[in-house]
Amino acid sequence: MPNRKSLSVPAEILLVEDNPGDVRLMQEAFLEGGLTSTLHVARDGEQAMAYLHQTGIYSDSLRPALILLDLNLPRKHGREVLAEIKQEKKLRKIPVMILSTSTSPEDIREAYDLHANCYLQKPQDLEGLVALGKLIENFWLGTAMLAAPNGG
C-alpha cells in the first residue's frame, strides 16, 4: 500500500536539538497541540547521524518520516548534518525542516543551498510553537506525499 506512506500520521519524527529546554518545549508543544507523532531526540550532530545510520545505541532506531534540525549544534554543526543527509542516497528523501532562531539571510540561503526542505524560525512563544507543530504534521505528514524508503 505505497499511498498510505504519504498520509503517515502518526509518524516518527527526529528532532536534532542540543538545548534541553527546547527539547522539552517541543515535547510540551506536541502534547498541547495533541499531535500523535513520536518525537525522537538526538542531542548533537553525531548522535543524529548515528540515529539515521542505526549505529551504536541507535541500532534499533526507526527511520524517521521527517527531520527537525537545529543549526547551532555542538560538535557537528547543523549545516554539516544537513549536507551529509542530502549527500546520502538512502537519507536524502527524508524531508529536513531547519528550525533556527537565526533570521540571517546567509543562514537561510546556505540551508537551501544544502537542499533543506524548508527553513523555519523557532517561534517566540509556546502558542507559536504549538501552531507550528500542527502545521508541520498537517502539511508534511498529512498533505504532502512522501517517498517510500529505499527497498522498503
Added chain:
Amino acid sequence: MSGFLEFFQHLLASDFLPRGNCYYWQPGIVWLHAISDSLIAAAYYSIPISLLWVVRKRHELKFRSLVLMFASFITACGVTHTMSVWNVWHSAYRLEGLMKAITAGLSVATAIVTVRLAPTALKIVMPAQAERSHQILMEEMAARGQAEEELRHLAEGDRLASEAKLRSYFEAASQGILAFDRKGLIVLVNRRIEEMFGYKRVELLGKPLEILIPRRPSGDSETPDFFSEPSVRTAGRSGMKLIGRRKDRTEFPVEMGLSYLKGDEDVVALGLLSDITEQTRSLAEIERVNDELRRSNADLEQFAYVASHDLQEPLRMVTSYLNLLERRYKDRLDADAGEFIHFAVDGATRMKGLIQDLLRFSRVGHQVLHIREVDGEPVLQAALLNLKAAIDEHAAEVTADPLPTIPCDPGLLTQVFQNLIGNALKFHAEAKPRVHISAERVGAEWVFSVKDNGIGINPVHVDRIFRIFERLHNAEQYPGTGVGLAVVKKIVERHGGRIWVSSEPGQGATFLFSLPVEPVAIS
C-alpha cells in the same frame, strides 16, 4: 784700337764739363734732376730685390729666366739713373755711355724674350685672376672657420650653462643623489646625501656604497646585478626595503631609484635615494588602523550573529516557559501571579524587539549596497503599501510631488521613506495627519523632504533623535525602541547623503535628506 783703349783709360776722367753747367747750376733744375733720378734709381734697385726674393721662394715659378732678365734690366736702368745724378757734378760720360749700352743690350734681350714668351704667358692663369680665386677661397675658409669657431663657442657656452644648471639641480635636489662605479665605490654625492647620512662629502668619495647602504643579511647587493644589465629601475626588488645607515650607526628605511650614466671610460650607476621613514611610519599606522577596523568589523559581524541567535535563545525560553506555566497552571495561580507572568512576558518581548532592532541597525551598516538608477515613485509606493494599515488607522492624507530617478539601493530607500512616513503618522497631533513628500535638486544632490503636521520636535532635541535607542517619549505614549531614525540616518549616510530636521513644537516636522546625483557608496 788706340781710340778704344783711350776710351777705357779715360773712363772715369772728368775732362768734360759736368752736366750742371748745362743747367747753369740753377739749384732748382739741378736738384729736380738729381732727386728725380735718385728716386728712380732707388725704385729700380728695389724692384729686382723683390723679384729675386719671389724667385727664391717660389721654386715652381714659371718664366724664371725671364724674371731674372727682367731683374737685371731694371737694375741696369737703376745704374744709368745713378750715373745721371753723378754726372750733374762730374763728367764720367764715357762710363755713363757704357752703362747705357749695357742697359740697352739687356733691354733689347728682355724685350725679345718677352715678345717670344707672350703667347705662352696668355695660356697661364693671370696672377690677378689667381689672386681673386685665391682670395675667394681664403674668404670662404675664413668664414667657415669663423662659423666653426662661433659654434664651438656657443656649444661651450651651452655646456657650461647646462652644467651649472645641472649642478644647481643636483645640489638642491630634495632627493639624495649619488653615483657609484662598477666596483661599488662612490664617485659622486650631493648635499642631500650628506644631510641624510651625516657624512661629509670627502668622507664618502671613493668609499664603498655599503657604508651607506649595508648589504642585507641575505648578502644581496644591488651593485653586481645592476652593472650586468644597467637600466632605469627601483632598487630593492619585490617589496624588499633598503636600509640606510648613518654615520652615527643609526638606520633608516630608504628607497633607491637606479639609473646610469655613460661616462668616458665606464658606466656609473646613479642612485636617487629617498628617506622613507615617514612613509613607512604612515603606512604602518594605516596598516594598524586598518587592522583595528577589520577587527572591529569582524567583532560587529560576530555581534550581529550573536544578537540574531544566541541572545534570542534564552529570551525565547523565558517567554515560552512562562506561556507554558500560564497555560498549564492558570487555574491554580491567583490574579497576582497572572500579572507577574504578564510583566515577565512583556519584558522578554520588549527585549526581543530591542535585539531585533539592534540587529537591523547593525545589518544596515554592513550589508552590501545594491546601487542602481531607481525611479523614486515606485519606491515611495512600496513604502506606502507597507504602511497601509497605519495610514488607514489614522485616516492620514499622504501626498507627494513627482520624485526623480536617483542612484540608490531601492530596498533601503523604501525603508527610509517607510520609517520617516511611519514616524510622521505615529507622532500625529490632534488634527488629521497630513504628510507631504517632495524632492528638490540642489547642486549635485537631490534633497528629499517628508513634511508632517504632527506634534513637532523641540529644536534642542534634534541632535538626539538620530541616535540609536534614543527616545523622547515613554513607551505607553508612543511605542517603539528608537531605532527607526538611526537606521534612516545610517542608510542615507551610506549613500553619501545627509539627514536633518527642521521643526518647532506644535508646528509639525520636516525631515530632509540628501542623496548625491552621482552614485557613491560609503562602507
